[in-house]
Amino acid sequence: MAEPVRAGRRPRVVVVGAGFGGINAAMRLGKMAVDVTIVDKKNHHTFQPLLYQVALAVLSPGEIAQPIRSILRNYPNTEVVMDEVIGFDTKARRVFLKSGAELLYDYLVVATGSTHSYFGKDEWAKLAPGLKTLEDATEIRRRVLLAFELAERQMLENGQHPPLNFVIIGGGPTGVELAGAISDIAKLYMRRDFRHINPAMAQVMILEGSPHILGAYPEDLQASAVRQLHALGVQTRTGSHVTDVQPGFVMVGEEKIESVCTLWAAGVQASALGKMLAPALPCETDRRGCLLVDGYLNPVGHPEVFVIGDLAHFEQDGKQVPGVAQPAMQMGNYAAGRIERLIHGKGEGQKPFRYFDKGDMATIGRKAAVARIAWPFRAHWSGFMAWVTWLVVHIFFLIGFRNRLSVFRQWAYTYLSFQDGVRLIVGSQELPGWNELMEATPPPVDPAVEPRNTSGV
Amino acid sequence: MAEPVRAGRRPRVVVVGAGFGGINAAMRLGKMAVDVTIVDKKNHHTFQPLLYQVALAVLSPGEIAQPIRSILRNYPNTEVVMDEVIGFDTKARRVFLKSGAELLYDYLVVATGSTHSYFGKDEWAKLAPGLKTLEDATEIRRRVLLAFELAERQMLENGQHPPLNFVIIGGGPTGVELAGAISDIAKLYMRRDFRHINPAMAQVMILEGSPHILGAYPEDLQASAVRQLHALGVQTRTGSHVTDVQPGFVMVGEEKIESVCTLWAAGVQASALGKMLAPALPCETDRRGCLLVDGYLNPVGHPEVFVIGDLAHFEQDGKQVPGVAQPAMQMGNYAAGRIERLIHGKGEGQKPFRYFDKGDMATIGRKAAVARIAWPFRAHWSGFMAWVTWLVVHIFFLIGFRNRLSVFRQWAYTYLSFQDGVRLIVGSQELPGWNELMEATPPPVDPAVEPRNTSGV
Numbered sequence: 001m002a003e004p005v006r007a008g009r010r011p012r013v014v015v016v017g018a019g020f021g022g023i024n025a026a027m028r029l030g031k032m033a034v035d036v037t038i039v040d041k042k043n044h045h046t047f048q049p050l051l052y053q054v055a056l057a058v059l060s061p062g063e064i065a066q067p068i069r070s071i072l073r074n075y076p077n078t079e080v081v082m083d084e085v086i087g088f089d090t091k092a093r094r095v096f097l098k099s100g101a102e103l104l105y106d107y108l109v110v111a112t113g114s115t116h117s118y119f120g121k122d123e124w125a126k127l128a129p130g131l132k133t134l135e136d137a138t139e140i141r142r143r144v145l146l147a148f149e150l151a152e153r154q155m156l157e158n159g160q161h162p163p164l165n166f167v168i169i170g171g172g173p174t175g176v177e178l179a180g181a182i183s184d185i186a187k188l189y190m191r192r193d194f195r196h197i198n199p200a201m202a203q204v205m206i207l208e209g210s211p212h213i214l215g216a217y218p219e220d221l222q223a224s225a226v227r228q229l230h231a232l233g234v235q236t237r238t239g240s241h242v243t244d245v246q247p248g249f250v251m252v253g254e255e256k257i258e259s260v261c262t263l264w265a266a267g268v269q270a271s272a273l274g275k276m277l278a279p280a281l282p283c284e285t286d287r288r289g290c291l292l293v294d295g296y297l298n299p300v301g302h303p304e305v306f307v308i309g310d311l312a313h314f315e316q317d318g319k320q321v322p323g324v325a326q327p328a329m330q331m332g333n334y335a336a337g338r339i340e341r342l343i344h345g346k347g348e349g350q351k352p353f354r355y356f357d358k359g360d361m362a363t364i365g366r367k368a369a370v371a372r373i374a375w376p377f378r379a380h381w382s383g384f385m386a387w388v389t390w391l392v393v394h395i396f397f398l399i400g401f402r403n404r405l406s407v408f409r410q411w412a413y414t415y416l417s418f419q420d421g422v423r424l425i426v427g428s429q430e431l432p433g434w435n436e437l438m439e440a441t442p443p444p445v446d447p448a449v450e451p452r453n454t455s456g457v
Numbered sequence: 458m459a460e461p462v463r464a465g466r467r468p469r470v471v472v473v474g475a476g477f478g479g480i481n482a483a484m485r486l487g488k489m490a491v492d493v494t495i496v497d498k499k500n501h502h503t504f505q506p507l508l509y510q511v512a513l514a515v516l517s518p519g520e521i522a523q524p525i526r527s528i529l530r531n532y533p534n535t536e537v538v539m540d541e542v543i544g545f546d547t548k549a550r551r552v553f554l555k556s557g558a559e560l561l562y563d564y565l566v567v568a569t570g571s572t573h574s575y576f577g578k579d580e581w582a583k584l585a586p587g588l589k590t591l592e593d594a595t596e597i598r599r600r601v602l603l604a605f606e607l608a609e610r611q612m613l614e615n616g617q618h619p620p621l622n623f624v625i626i627g628g629g630p631t632g633v634e635l636a637g638a639i640s641d642i643a644k645l646y647m648r649r650d651f652r653h654i655n656p657a658m659a660q661v662m663i664l665e666g667s668p669h670i671l672g673a674y675p676e677d678l679q680a681s682a683v684r685q686l687h688a689l690g691v692q693t694r695t696g697s698h699v700t701d702v703q704p705g706f707v708m709v710g711e712e713k714i715e716s717v718c719t720l721w722a723a724g725v726q727a728s729a730l731g732k733m734l735a736p737a738l739p740c741e742t743d744r745r746g747c748l749l750v751d752g753y754l755n756p757v758g759h760p761e762v763f764v765i766g767d768l769a770h771f772e773q774d775g776k777q778v779p780g781v782a783q784p785a786m787q788m789g790n791y792a793a794g795r796i797e798r799l800i801h802g803k804g805e806g807q808k809p810f811r812y813f814d815k816g817d818m819a820t821i822g823r824k825a826a827v828a829r830i831a832w833p834f835r836a837h838w839s840g841f842m843a844w845v846t847w848l849v850v851h852i853f854f855l856i857g858f859r860n861r862l863s864v865f866r867q868w869a870y871t872y873l874s875f876q877d878g879v880r881l882i883v884g885s886q887e888l889p890g891w892n893e894l895m896e897a898t899p900p901p902v903d904p905a906v907e908p909r910n911t912s913g914v
Contacts, residue, residue, distance in 0.1 A: 042882070043602065043606060043880070044880075060518070060519040060520075062517040062879025065881055067650075067881065070650070070880070074649075079652040082606040082886075099610050099611070101610065149500060149539040153538055153539060153554075154556070156538060156554075156558040156560075157557050157558035192530050192531075193530055196536075405866075406863075409863075409866075422518070422519025422522070423500070424500065424501050424522055424524065424591065425501070425539075426518065426591055427592065429539075
């Protein structure tokens with residue numbers, strides 16, 4: 001048990017990370033007689049399940065993100081610090097911040113989640129961005145849209161452009177969602193926008209190292225997802241280990257696959273903070289760097305420290321609980337409740353945390369999705385039905401009423417009018433790998449094919 | 458007169474720049490029997506009059522910008538090229554693009570607008586960003602919001618922070634709008650968001666070199682604007698020439714004015730393209746680099762070239778037409794109509810362009826604005842009435858029905874609930890000048906003022 005807090009002072013709780021786990025912990029702690037400090041590098045909470053829609057220009061960043069201060073505005077016992085945690089002293093119960101400040105805690109909740117893992121090939125990151133933050137989403141949007149613009153521009157110059165191959169490395173939910181969304185953009189929403197290229201000729205390919213797309217899903221839904229992807233024209237290649245990522249192409253063993261835009265949806269690892277916290281406790285980690293926690297979400301020997309969400313390695317019924325939003329939210333809620341009991345000396349006899357599995361869903365594209373429903377009944381759904389369920393559930397879970405309305409309106413517009421939202425290219429006009437691809441593209445076979453605008457002079 | 462176009466071929470019109478002038482020209486040309494190519498560095502048209510609302514987190518970038526392709530989607534005779542013009546051959550009627558392509562034209566419309574002028578001190582640009590693009594707006598938003606976050610963070614560390622002085626250089630409409638909006642954010646929308654700092658203590662100051670705020674407005678409205686600014690707590694200093702901009706402060710002569718965030722709303726100059734086009738024609742320019750055009754918006758001797766919008770120096774009744782949206786739109790429309798008449802050999806006898814002045818408006822803040830109304834009646838309005846007029850006019854002129862609805866909803870939300878929109882800090886966490894200000898800030902006078910979170914240990 002944690003030592004009892006000195007009488008006459010409100011217990012202090014420091015929450016690190018404002019993802020689903022941290023925000024849910026802070027909101028519940030905000031209603032208790034404790035002082036809460038939440039620390040995050042960003043000033044906003046991001047609704048990660050919809051990040052891919054920002055990346056593919058259906059939604060705006062502001063529709064899936066909310067300032068942490070706004071979320072916690074009505075809890076006067078909470079404070080928000082936009083700063084980076086750079087270390088822990090778990091004996092003196094201190095957290096060190098990059099700015100130089102220190103935070104003392106009676107209870108610590110660490111929920112800094114996970115980040116991309118390039119399996120030691122960090123130089124791939126620039127060529128194949130992953131999708132974890134709003135900045136990532138904006139960058140992916142920029143690259144995908146720019147590829148079409150550059151192809152159109154290139155047609156003016158010499159009537160030829162490199163094939164519009166989009167390669168997505170990783171066939172989990174994020175990879176599948178990105179692939180389907182790119183296909184939708186190219187085939188549905190861009191139909192009438194270009195004069196020289198046909199965006200529908202874009203080719204989207206998923207490269208998955210394991211034998212299965214959506215490996216965490218039941219077999220029937222895996223098969224259905226593959227069928228739905230193929231119906232959209234997305235190629236899926238399983239058992240395909242990427243051995244190199246270069247400007248303009250990807251290597252799978254000896255095979256070279258050209259790519260105007262490569263996206264990373266393969267590996268994740270514990271956030272860097274996990275690597276600092278684990279030796280400070282000390283606490284065992286799994287191979288991804290996630291901290292092993294007991295039934296109360298505590299690293300062994302530290303009942304005052306909670307590790308929750310993606311950063312925690314928590315096993316239930318012999319299986320690791322997945323690193324998605326639902327378990328993180330439930331863990332955040334449990335940790336806050338556990339802290340309340342500990343403060344009142346009622347920690348003994350509390351039931352350990354148990355993940356209440358409501359199911360999993362992944363969208364594939366317009367009217368295409370798979371859903372494993374575990375509550376309130378059990379079912380496996382595919383296609384339109386799964387897609388509608390996905391829409392309803394995601395609107396329902398969006399934090400903030402304002403965003404909910406706005407997203408609903410945007411989706412109604414997009415799916416009824418076949419027009420996506422905000423196809424803005426912001427920032428640089430350089431696409432990594434484009435020049436290499438241009439050099440590799442042979443000149444037009446038929447010299448009669450002249451650029452339209454300079455013909456007929 | 459331009460030479461007649463060879464029979465059997467549709468005349469080609471190249472429009473450079475997709476601001477208000479270019480887009481309006483392209484839309485009208487899109488209905489004519491010509492082939493139109495519009496070239497812009499960006500893939501989107503920006504509704505510049507509302508950029509400051511993106512900068513101050515009321516609106517999202519997607520709400521005031523629209524892809525050029527979407528705007529011109531329904532005109533099959535138009536094409537959009539996202540590229541940069543790097544030169545003109547006005548004899549052979551060619552436009553050279555950065556990518557290497559060339560565009561031939563029968564008629565050329567140049568509408569590349571203006572950019573910031575730092576009066577030769579380009580090194581100030583990084584310390585005092587201006588407001589012309591979505592990228593600028595996002596950067597200003599980042600800096601303004603970050604200043605409050607850093608102050609709050611600093612209070613944790615040593616119970617002291619540099620004064621939150623925001624200095625805006627330039628007292629034209631943009632400067633006034635930025636000043637009022639920062640004041641609104643600090644005093645209204647952030648009220649309950651911070652625990653250690655009082656955002657309402659923020660001090661906003663406008664430094665204007667000339668003797669008048671809103672110099673282009675009638676005197677009574679100038680005076681009213683100053684009164685309204687003062688009521689919001691904004692300081693205005695006229696006749697104040699900025700002699701230096703440094704990290705953390707601004708110099709006005711010998712006086713040093715501390716600033717956590719300096720914004721530039723002072724000078725504008727013709728876009729770089731003007732400097733290329735003028736010698737190629739050749740054409741005289743004014744001191745800002747704007748091209749002198751005749752009554753048909755042509756540089757002398759080039760009836761096939763139209764220079765419109767901010768890039769043109771066009772005088773009417775002995776006064777230069779201002780570089781704002783209305784004249785640009787009217788010029789775009791006129792140029793397209795003139796091209797149609799020239800094609801049909803009906804150019805002779807056409808009335809020269811005349812700017813139809815409907816008035817000017819500048820918002821100052823919530824319920825505060827000035828409006829010089831010139832049509833359908835003449836009036837000078839101030840305060841709430843001017844502000845409501847401003848709201849209605851700006852929603853009405855927003856290109857795109859979707860955006861209009863979205864902006865209306867957002868404004869209703871903001872002004873009724875006292876909550877602004879999307880206060881997201883995206884990108885770096887560095888604020889230029891902050892460290893210099895921190896060093897200049899004395900330690901707390903009263904050593905008993907300890908940081909809250911480490912007190913009572």
